[in-house]
Amino acid sequence: MELFTAIFTGTIVAATPLIFAALGELVVEKSGVLNLGIEGMMLMGAALAFWAVTAGYSMPVAILAGALAGAAASLLFGVLALTFLTNQYAAGLALAIFGSGVSAFIGRGFGSDPIEALHGVNIAILSGLPVLGPLLFRFDPLVYLALAMFVAISWFLYRTKAGLILRTVGESPQTSHAIGYPVIRIRYMAVLFGGLMAGLAGAYLSVAYTPLWVENMTAGKGWIALALVVFATWRPLRVLLGAWLFGGMTILQLQGQALGLQVPSELLSALPYLATIVVLVLISRNRQMLALHFPASLAKPFRPAG
Amino acid sequence: MRIAAPVLASVLTLIVGSIFFASLGHDPLPTLYAFFVEPLSSMNGLSEWLLKASPLILIACGLAIGFRANVWNIGAEGQFIMGAVAASGVGLFWSDPDSALLLPLMFLAGMAAGMAWAAIPAFLRSRMNTNEILVTLMMTYIATLFLSYLVHGPWRDPAGFNYPQTALLPAAAMFQSFDPAYRLNSSIFITVVAVFLMWLFTDRSFLGYKMSVSGAAPLAARYAGFRESAAVWIGLLAGGAAAGIAGMAEAAGPLGQLSPQVSPGYGFAAIIVAFIGRLNAFGIVLGGLLMSLLFLGGEGVQMTLALPSALTRIFQGILLFFLLAADFFIFYRIRLVRPAPDAHALETAR
Secondary structure, eight states, rough: OOOHHHHHHHHHHHHHHHHHHHHHHHHHHHOOOOOOTTTHHHHHHHHHHHHHHTOOOHHHHHHHHHHHHHHHHHHHHHHIIIIIIHHHHHHHHHHHHHHHHHHHHHGGGSSOOOOOOOOOOOTTTGGGGTHHHHHHHHHHHHHHHHHHHHHHHHHHHHHHHHHHHHHHHHHHHHHHHHHHHHHHHHHHHHHHHHHHHHHHHHHIIIIIIIIITTTTTTTHHHHHHHHHHTTTTTOOHHHHHHHHHHHHHHHHHHHHHHOSSOOOOOHHHHHHHHHOEEEEEEEEHHHHHHHHHSSSTTTTOOOOOO | OTTTHHHHHHHHHHHHHHHOOOOTTTTTHHHIIIIGGGGSSSSSHHHHHHHHHHHHHHHHHHHHHHHTTTTOOOOHHHHHHHHHHHHHHHHHHSOTTTEEEHHHHHHHHHHHHHHHHHHHHHHHHHHOOOOOHHHHHHHHHHHHHHHHHHHHTTTOOOOTTOOOOOOOOGGGGGGGGGSSSSBBBBHHHHHHHHHHHHHHHHHHHHHHHHHHHHHHHHHHHHHHHOOHHHHHHHHHHHHEEEEEEEEHHIIIIOOSSSSOOOOOHHHHHHHHHHHHHSSSSHHHHHHHHHHHHHHHHHHHHHHHOOOOOOOHHHHHHHHHHHHHHHHHHHHHHOOOOOOOOOOOHHHOOO
C-alpha cells in the first residue's frame, strides 16, 4: 500500500509541470500558432521563480514571477511570429536557445543548495482521512491548480463563445478576419497564455518538484509537452491522461533505480524519451484521427489581406 | 537584399550586446573588443577560430539541404554524438592500431552512425507520418545518455583515475595538426569539400532543385510528381552524415578521446548557422565563421573578464531573433491598412 501511495502521488506530482506546459501549448496551437520554445520559457520561469525564493520573496510571489517570466519570453516569440511573420519553427527554436542561455545567466550565482519546497496543503478533515488523505489531499496547491486549469481550459475551448472564436482563428484566420475578428490580437493573447503556463511549469520544477537550480534542469520536458499535444490529438482530456502516463513513466524509472534493477541507469533515464517516440508513432500513423482535431492553419503565418 | 538581413542582424546584436555589457558594469567597447577582436589577434586564436568554424559549417551544410525542403532535423547534436562514438569505437578497438586504414574507417563509421541515427526519424516520418522535429530531438537525449553510459561503463579508461572518459585514441586514429603548436588539423579539408558538394547539390543538380521546390511550394512539388518521402530521406540523411562526420573529426581532432562533453552545442548552433547563411553554401561559410567567433569570444571573456559562459547562447538567440525579424523588412512591403469593422460592433448596429 505504501509503495502504491508513493507511485500514485509521485505520478501526479511528476505530471504537473507537463500538464501546465502542454495545456498552455494546446491553447496556443488551437489558435493556429506553433511555439516550439516551451523548453526556453520553462527554463526562464524556473530560474526567475528560484531567484525570487532565494531573494526572500514569498512562495506565491515567486511562482507568479516564474509565470510572468514565461509570458515575457513568449512575447518575444509573439512579436517575431505574429508581427514580423517569421517562420514559426525558426522563431520557436530561437526562443528555446535564448531561454536556455538567459536562464543559465540568471542562475549563475545560485549555487547548488536546495530551497525549502512548496508545502502540501492541509485541509482540516480531508487531509486527515485514513487512506484518501495521503492519496488525494496532501499535494501542494499547484497540483490542484493544474487540475483546475484543465477544467477551465476544457470549458473555455468548447463551452464559451470566446473559445469558439479562438478555435475559428486556428482553423481559418482568413475567414475570421473577414468576419471582423482581430486575428493577430487573439493569437497574441493565446501565445501569452501559453507562455504564462510554461513559466508556471518551470516554476513548479524549481520551487516544488526538485527544488533546486540546475542549468537546463527541464531536461527536455518542454519538448515532451510539445509531443503530448500531438499525442492528445489537440484534446484537453487526452493531454491530462498523457501527462499522467509520462509522470508514471518517470516515477517507475526512479523506483526502478531505487530497487536496484540490473539495468544501466542511463537506459532507465532514456525511457521517457523512447516512450515519447513510440507514442508519437502510434498516434501519427492514424492520419484521420490527427486531421480531425488538427488546427488547420497551424504554423502558417497570417497577414490580413486587403 | 538577401545579404542585408544577416548584416543588419549582426549589427543590431552588437548594439544589444553593448547595452548588455554596460548594464553588467563593463565598458562596452573594450568588452566588445575582447569578445570579437582579441580572439583573432594571435595565430593560436586564428587556429581555434577555424577549428570551431569547421564543424559548424559542415553540419549546417547538411542541415540546410533538409531545411530547404522543410525537413526539420534539429537533432544534429545527437547525430554528432553518435558519429563521435562510432568513430572512437573503431579507433579504440580496431585490431591494428597503427593501420593507415584506421582514419578512413573511422570516417566511414562516423558518417554511417550519424546517418543511421537520422534514418530512424526519416523512416518514421516517411512511413509513419511522425513529426521529425520531436523524434530527432528525443534521439538527441537518447544519444547523450548512451554516450554517458559508455564512458561511465564499458568504455571507461581503466587507467583514467575513474574519470568518465575513454583511453586516448592511437596516433594513427588522429588527424594531423598543421603545426604542432596549434590545434587546427587537416579535417578542415573535409569541410571545404562538403561546402563545394553542397553548392553543387543545391545550385547545380536537378535533385537539389526538386527539394527546394518541395520546401517552397509543396503542392506544386506534388503536382510535378516529386516524391515527398525522397525529400525527407535525403534531407535527414544529409544532415546525419554531416553531423556524424563532424563528430568523428572532433573526436579524432581536438579531443582525442570520448568524454560526456563531446560537443559544446555545435549541433544546435549549426541550425542558427544554416539560417544566418540563408541555407546556401557561401552564406553558411560566413555564418559559421561568425558563430565560431561567438563561441571563441564567449570563452575569452569568461577567462579574462569573468563573464558567464551563458553569454554565448544568449548572443546566439538574439542574433537569430534579429535575423528573423530583419527578413520581414526584406520580404514584405509595409503598407498601412485600416482595420476591418469589429464583428461585435456590426452585430449591435444591426
